Amino acid sequence: MATDDLPETVRASKAPAIARAAAVLRLLGKRGTAMGVQAIARELDMVPSTCLYVLRALVIEELVAFDPDTKRYALDAGVLTLARHWLRRDKFHDLAQPVLDRLSGEYGLTTLAVKLMGLGHIIVVAMSQSSQSFQLSTQVGSRFPALVSATGRCIAAFGNYSDAELRPRFDVLRWDEPPSWEEWRRQVDQAREEGIAIDAGHYIAGVTVAAAPVWTKSARPSHALVAIGIGSALRGEALPRLKHALRDSARSLSDQLSG
Amino acid sequence: MATDDLPETVRASKAPAIARAAAVLRLLGKRGTAMGVQAIARELDMVPSTCLYVLRALVIEELVAFDPDTKRYALDAGVLTLARHWLRRDKFHDLAQPVLDRLSGEYGLTTLAVKLMGLGHIIVVAMSQSSQSFQLSTQVGSRFPALVSATGRCIAAFGNYSDAELRPRFDVLRWDEPPSWEEWRRQVDQAREEGIAIDAGHYIAGVTVAAAPVWTKSARPSHALVAIGIGSALRGEALPRLKHALRDSARSLSDQLSG
DNA sequence: GAGAGTCATTCAATATATTGAATATTGTTC
DNA sequence: GAACAATATTCAATATATTGAATGACTCTC
Incomplete structure (x- = not known):
């Protein structure tokens, strides 16, 4: 996808959390700078609490890095590993x-x-x-x-x-x-x-x-x-x-x- | 995470679909070869139907490529774009x-x-x-x-x-x-x-x-x-x-x- | 070329993720 | 330094994603 505002993408799917997660990753990628929960949620038309859970899941997977001091989220190095695998095969x-x-x-x-x-x-x-x-x-x-x-x-x-x-x-x-x-x-x-x-x-x-x-x-x-x-x-x-x-x-x- | 068998990772989270999606991505990365729904589900202890929905969501996001002929799934180039963003900032x-x-x-x-x-x-x-x-x-x-x-x-x-x-x-x-x-x-x-x-x-x-x-x-x-x-x-x-x-x-x- | 076995896929019931209001925390202004 | 504003976070009710059995499609074997 590319829309990044996730209207039908989320509604149609049987796994909307994944569409949301992908949108978050793309947003963090586009921005580059670390963002707070609220800012991300606003940008993507998500409920803040939902956004928080999505982010936490992504942090566990090491796709997103969380800075406890600033409470900001940014892309993490895990995405590199995926890309390397893709390139390898x-x-x-x-x-x-x-x-x-x-x-x-x-x-x-x-x-x-x-x-x-x-x-x-x-x-x-x-x-x-x-x-x-x-x-x-x-x-x-x-x-x-x-x-x-x-x-x-x-x-x-x-x-x-x-x-x-x-x-x-x-x-x-x-x-x-x-x-x-x-x-x-x-x-x-x-x-x-x-x-x-x-x-x-x-x-x-x-x-x-x-x-x-x-x-x-x-x-x-x-x-x-x-x-x-x-x-x-x-x-x-x-x-x-x-x-x-x-x-x-x-x-x-x-x-x-x-x- | 790294366990890849997703035991508590899924259960604890409020967004288990994301943990599942990440596990699928890592598995496809590790294997390199394209895999069918059933094979992926078996490897990750997932219900096949759930696995299918996860895969479909990932395909929509262009993180996974689907070959309609063989019905096999593999990593897609979308992961490259995320990695590039990470490297850039x-x-x-x-x-x-x-x-x-x-x-x-x-x-x-x-x-x-x-x-x-x-x-x-x-x-x-x-x-x-x-x-x-x-x-x-x-x-x-x-x-x-x-x-x-x-x-x-x-x-x-x-x-x-x-x-x-x-x-x-x-x-x-x-x-x-x-x-x-x-x-x-x-x-x-x-x-x-x-x-x-x-x-x-x-x-x-x-x-x-x-x-x-x-x-x-x-x-x-x-x-x-x-x-x-x-x-x-x-x-x-x-x-x-x-x-x-x-x-x-x-x-x-x-x-x-x-x- | 028919049959068994495997696979992907669908579907309705249920377990559960999502929601939004409420609370706690943080940063900011005077 | 106190009060405010804005943010992150929690929590119980509900809308919904997950489940597993059933269906349909396929491939391989004899």
Whole structure:
């Protein structure tokens, strides 16, 4: 989920405490600073006493740290352990990392491997940056809206979504230089033909982004490889070569993951 | 917690669903492989239907991924996002990283920053390895028993725990070359005098580990800096110098964190 | 290709987590 | 330093999550 205000999420579920707990964790993550029971409860529309019990349970599980002096709650290191476990067994992460390193080194840019989480958002699961490229800094675990930038065109091109599903999501995106809906649709079509999507300075001015889909077995792509280059780095000859390399790498990964 | 079989954890709490959810997450993390409802329920002594509802809630929160084909559940990338948030605002992590990098480079060894979670265990929150050192590989998020190795002596020396608390924990530790209780107590005393703890090949044969405590404000140290060197790298002159450097760095971090 | 065994899933009854008002505690203002 | 305001926390009543038996779906065996 992403709503963070937990209206139907809680009501529908048979385990609402879990939805509340997750919302608390996300809130504490977003804020960063430690928060009191009341503040958390207000933010999430929870009853303070309920919030307290949720927090206590999370403290026991070491997902939340409690400072007895200030009576404030913050994320605890337990979340790190979970993340490490995830990274250890994710096949895609393992296979993608060396590919990213090679691409980064060869073309002198930043590369990402992302997991596509439907139409909601994507999550960066691996990253590699060339020593020469400026830190177009993104971290593993970062989330971005699904339809933005090159990855967004990739999802739209290969996800078989209807315009009715895409349009409302598209309309709320934030770009440096927003494309019109028609323009974007054309670029999506082109991405479908070429097997790779390009964002030429729309998402971030002066930055070119390329994204190639990776399939595991389902009808829709589950992941994508992304390359990010400062505009000048991908002028002329370089971009076509990169497109080939990225597309081939993505295909190769798809094969390995399906087999 | 850590028991993972959730006996009193669930019963005592006012939000048992959260304890169950955490246990499920840890189990899925430990196993790595995707699991079915029944298998998870059996492992954790849960009713299958309850387990199903817990899993569904976790899937909605994107902490668990569900494969509709195989009907198996596994950790999802959402845990990454939480971890990233934790790393972003943890003051200790931010301050410790450059210190670790400097120490690693200067002495050609692997350094860690760990968070001390009471007498149960410690969690690695930052790491730096010198290019020349062999990968004494440990990852951010790794957990170790609290009392083992140099960190263990550090905790025992500065934590003000009674022998009655320490002994049972000590007796179940696994070492390459286990020290006797008396021997260990002497080493703990020495650590208290010197302000830094050493494990000379006990935990892992041929590997010397040093750990210096970091205080934030409470009576007990909250973190520690750790240096790990292949035996020969810390013979003779090198070890005393490293001890000084590590202790000074830990002191300096303590000051910065308290201020 | 039928049958047994396992698995995921549903459903109504009950044990229980959630609620909000009341109390205790903390921090703040004059 | 006292009184206030805001917060954390407790507690019993109720709305509800948990339970386990029953159903449906699946896979493996002969």
